[in-house]
Amino acid sequence: MALTAPTGEWTDEQKSLRKSLSQHFEALNAGHLEDDAANRFNRDKWQLIRDSGVIRIPFAEQWGGLGHDVLTLVYVLENLGYGCRDTGLLFALATQVVSAAIPLQKFGSDDLKDRYLSRLIDGEIISAHAISEPNAGSDATAMITTATEDGDEYILDGKKIWITSGPLADIITVYAKTGTAGGAAGITAFLVPTDTSGFHVGEPIEKLGLNTCPFCELEFRDCRVPKENMLGKPGAGFFILEHVMNYEILCIFMMMVGEMEERMERCIKWAKTRQAFGASIGSNQYVAGKIVDMKIGLENSRKHLYDTARRFNRGRSVTTEISMAKLITSEANVASALSAIQIFGARGYTREYGLEKGLRDAIGAPIYSGTNETQRVRIASMLGL
Amino acid sequence: MDETTQKIKAFIVEEFMPDVPVEDLDDDFDLLTGGVVDSLGLLKVVAWLEDEFDIGVDDSELGPDSFRTVAAIKAYVDQARETAHAE
Numbered sequence A: 001m002a003l004t005a006p007t008g009e010w011t012d013e014q015k016s017l018r019k020s021l022s023q024h025f026e027a028l029n030a031g032h033l034e035d036d037a038a039n040r041f042n043r044d045k046w047q048l049i050r051d052s053g054v055i056r057i058p059f060a061e062q063w064g065g066l067g068h069d070v071l072t073l074v075y076v077l078e079n080l081g082y083g084c085r086d087t088g089l090l091f092a093l094a095t096q097v098v099s100a101a102i103p104l105q106k107f108g109s110d111d112l113k114d115r116y117l118s119r120l121i122d123g124e125i126i127s128a129h130a131i132s133e134p135n136a137g138s139d140a141t142a143m144i145t146t147a148t149e150d151g152d153e154y155i156l157d158g159k160k161i162w163i164t165s166g167p168l169a170d171i172i173t174v175y176a177k178t179g180t181a182g183g184a185a186g187i188t189a190f191l192v193p194t195d196t197s198g199f200h201v202g203e204p205i206e207k208l209g210l211n212t213c214p215f216c217e218l219e220f221r222d223c224r225v226p227k228e229n230m231l232g233k234p235g236a237g238f239f240i241l242e243h244v245m246n247y248e249i250l251c252i253f254m255m256m257v258g259e260m261e262e263r264m265e266r267c268i269k270w271a272k273t274r275q276a277f278g279a280s281i282g283s284n285q286y287v288a289g290k291i292v293d294m295k296i297g298l299e300n301s302r303k304h305l306y307d308t309a310r311r312f313n314r315g316r317s318v319t320t321e322i323s324m325a326k327l328i329t330s331e332a333n334v335a336s337a338l339s340a341i342q343i344f345g346a347r348g349y350t351r352e353y354g355l356e357k358g359l360r361d362a363i364g365a366p367i368y369s370g371t372n373e374t375q376r377v378r379i380a381s382m383l384g385l
Numbered sequence B: 001m002d003e004t005t006q007k008i009k010a011f012i013v014e015e016f017m018p019d020v021p022v023e024d025l026d027d028d029f030d031l032l033t034g035g036v037v038d039s040l041g042l043l044k045v046v047a048w049l050e051d052e053f054d055i056g057v058d059d060s061e062l063g064p065d066s067f068r069t070v071a072a073i074k075a076y077v078d079q080a081r082e083t084a085h086a087e
């Protein structure tokens, strides 16, 4: 089956860009369960991602980008999520697009762009972003990693944790406290090459899912970064992070919509063919009802994400909308993954079918990109509560 | 007090300082250092500015100083209106 086209007017160029990724699906999926079992980031597949040009989509042509907007990007990514079962690889891809290149394009100096942007959007150098700390997760503004001004440099000191692609990265956007200002006002973002003296990258930390994309701890001890590596203004880190998180949620969660659609199609096919009590299991309303809920969950997610992407594309703030879209999609995906296992019975519980991996991968989403609890807190606050 | 400043003060007081009379809020009072407006508060201010003054908020220009005081917010609104007018 092919992925349902979302509502909206799409140009031939957008359509062909979206379709062009389909040619890579088979190669992207080859051996993905083995890579997952071995916790292996697959460099050959990264090369395929690079060759596909998907990282280039939202960047200016001047830097080797394709010059498209965020709506085009998510439209294309939805198809990639549909066809590629290596969710960890897709997580690394989204991290590559949003962690350094997006803030660099929007907030970085021309000199910094000259140095890094083309290589980032080519995928030649891998990027990550470091916000979370051992004692500051949901409350990111409580971070204690400091960046202290010293002549032409800032000196970074502190620890970061759970950094997606950290073990692979050549360059990391590090959010740190500058000056004494508390809360959001004191956070500044820096682009820091991982080979900078005083920058220590930890070993991959084993986790439940997304195993083809490692995460790790980082430590900065007297790590000197030139002032030119600052993104935006001193203290603007919070706004940069907001912008990046909007992108991150739109990219990752739109791929999840594609994933949910593919999973639902598998379930429909299985429910029509698997027999029990002399009839297909899909003729049983308990089973059909699960698939109906999968359909509702994915369409609800798709609608919220596209509406939010359209609003974001028009330059409007999406504080409430992005939180709702993230919540709805991550919860729908966990529910969809659980239902699929149930519908496939013992087969669904095995490694071979890949559905248990779908669940393991899905469980991270209510935690990353702002936990679902903190998204609810945001929505409540926007409602004046 | 001009109308824009008046509106900004009324919003800040209603949302973040309900016990303070509007006339007691100085144009230069530091809203951030005093912890009156926290990170969620900043997002609220941004969304309100967009709605109230029908201005697009360009986040590439944003820094904490854009929202530190009522006077700074007013300057931000004026500039955003000017930019919109020029386009």
Ligand SMILES: Cc1cc2nc3c(=O)[nH]c(=O)nc-3n(C[C@H](O)[C@H](O)[C@H](O)COP(=O)(O)OP(=O)(O)OC[C@H]3O[C@@H](n4cnc5c(N)ncnc54)[C@H](O)[C@@H]3O)c2cc1C
Binding pocket: A128, A129, A130, A131, A132, A133, A134, A136, A137, A138, A139, A161, A162, A163, A164, A165, A210, A215, A364, A367, A368, A369, A370, A371, A372, A373, A374, A377
């Ligand atoms: C797969 C994955 C990838 C990640 N990648 C990155 C990355 O690339 N870079 C990075 O910086 N970080 C990354 N993170 C970290 C992630 O951002 C944090 O895990 C997240 O912000 C939560 O922080 P915490 O784990 O410290 O949980 P805590 O903040 O300790 O929260 C624990 C629980 O308490 C709840 N809670 C906390 N405060 C409240 C409240 N006020 N109201 C209600 N509930 C509350 C939380 O929702 C959560 O359920 C990643 C995490 C995962 C799982």
